[in-house]
Amino acid sequence: MALAPQCRKCTATAYNEMFGRPRVGVARDRDVALAVQRALDALGGIRKFVKTGYKVLIKPNIAYNRPSPITTNKEVIATLVDFCFEAGAGDVQVGDSAAYPTKHVYGRTTEDAFEGSGIAKIVVEKGACLANFDKHEFVEMAVPNGRVLRTLKVAKSLVDVDIVINVPVLKTHHMTTVSLAMKNLQGVLSDEYKVIAHRDDLHWKLVDLVKAVKPKLTIIDGTRGMEGYGPALGTGVDLDLLIAGENTVACDAIGCLLMDIKPVCVEHLMLAAKEGLGPIKADQIDLASDFEIETLKRRFKRPEESFAEEFSEVDSIAIRKGGVCAVCNSIVQNAVIAVKRKGHIDKVGEVDILVGVNPPRSGKSSEGKMTYVVGDCACKSVSIAGKKVRHISGCPPFFFLTELRKLAEGERLT
Secondary structure, three states, X not given: OOOOHHHOOOOHHHHHHHHOOOEEEEEEOOOHHHHHHHHHHOOOOHHHOOOOOOEEEEEEOOOOOOOOOOOOOXXXXXXXXXXXXXXXXXXXXXXXXXXXXXXXXXXXXHHHHHHHHOHHHHHHHXXXXXXXXXXXXXXXXXXXXXOOOOEEEEEHHHOOOOEEEEEOEXXXXXXXXXXXXXXXXXXXXXXXXXXXXXOOOHHHHHHHHHHHOOOOEEEEEEEEEEEOOOOOOOEEEEEEEEEEEOOHHHHHHHHHHHOOOOHHHOHHHHHHHHOXXXXXXXXXXXXXXXOOHHHHOOOOOOHHHHHHHHHOOOOOEEEEEOEOOHHHHHHHHHHHHHHHHOOOHHHHOOEEEEEOEOOOOOOOOOOOOEEEEEOHHHHHHOOOOOOOEEEEOOOOOHHHHHHHHHHHOOOOOO
C-alpha cells in the first residue's frame, strides 16, 4: 500500500511504523512440496490467505516457452494448486501473458509458453484452469501517486478473484539486475503497456505497478535459480529454496540478499523503499527461517559480468555506444550473446552496431562491414546509408534481437 504524500517519509521506516516489520519465510528442502509448505507455515499457513470458496489466481513467470529456471518450476505451481484446493478454494486459475518479444519478435504465443514451460499439462492434471491473459479482457486501473504511469491496463482476471499469488523465479536480469516479484508483475499488463516506459524509466514503472497491483501473497521460486545473463540466457543454479511473504518489496529484498546482491543496488527496489512500499534492509524485515541467510547465500554472477566474459571472445563485432539507456544496451548485448551461443559468430562476419544518441563512428574504413543503427535515438542522430546499412527503429528496438541471427543465416539484404 502506497503511503499518502503528506505522510510519506521516503524510507522503509515509514512503512514499518504504520504496518510493522513484514514477515518473510525462507525454506530449503529438496522436496518441493515440503519447501513450499515450510515457507508458508512461517507466515501462518496457506489457510491464512485462501478461504473456503475463494477464487484464486496464481501468477507464475511464463514469459518464455522454456522450462525452469527460465520459467517458474512446474512442481512449485502444482504444489500451490493442491494447497489452494485443500484450503477450500472454489476455483484456481494459473495465468500469465508471455513477454512482448516472445510473441511479437519470435512469433511464439502464450499457449506455446504454457506448453513449453511444462505448466499447462500439470495444471490441467491438478484440476485447475489455465488463464491466458491474451484472450481475456483488459481493464484500466488507476495508479495511486504514479510516477511514469497514471493508469495501466491489467488482465481482468486479476480483479475478478479473491486473491492473487505472485510466483516469480529467483534470477538475474540484463535490464533490471534482478527479475523477482516486482518484475514478474509485468505479465499482468496488456502488450501496449508492456512496452510503455521501457527505457531508464523502467524502474519507476515497476514501482508504479506495485502501487496499483497488490498480490496478497508472494512466493519466489528458488528451487532452481538463474545467474548471469538472465532472464533467458543465464545459467541454472540449484538452490532448493522458497521465499514467501505478504510484502512484495520485502520478498524481493530477501531474494537479492540470497543472490549476494545488495538490494540498495537494485534501482527499482531502492525507489520502492523510498516510496514507502516496503523495506529493503534486512534488519527491517522479520525473517523466519531455519537457516541463517549467510549459510543460504550464494553469489550469483551479474549480467554485465557474463556479457563481458562472452564478448571478450568476439573480435568481429564492435558495439559503439552513444548516450544509451540500459534497455537498448541490453537488447544489443542479448542479440550478440544469442548468436555466439548458437556458434554463428563466424557466419555473421564483421559488424558495427551503433546504439544510443550520437554513437561514435569507427576511425577505420567500414567498407565491407555490415552496420546496424539500433533504436530511435541512434536512428535520429546518425546519418548513414548504404547497401550494408540497416536501421532498426523502435523504443525499445526489440526487433534487433533477431537481426544478427538473420545475417548469420544468410538473409538477403534489402
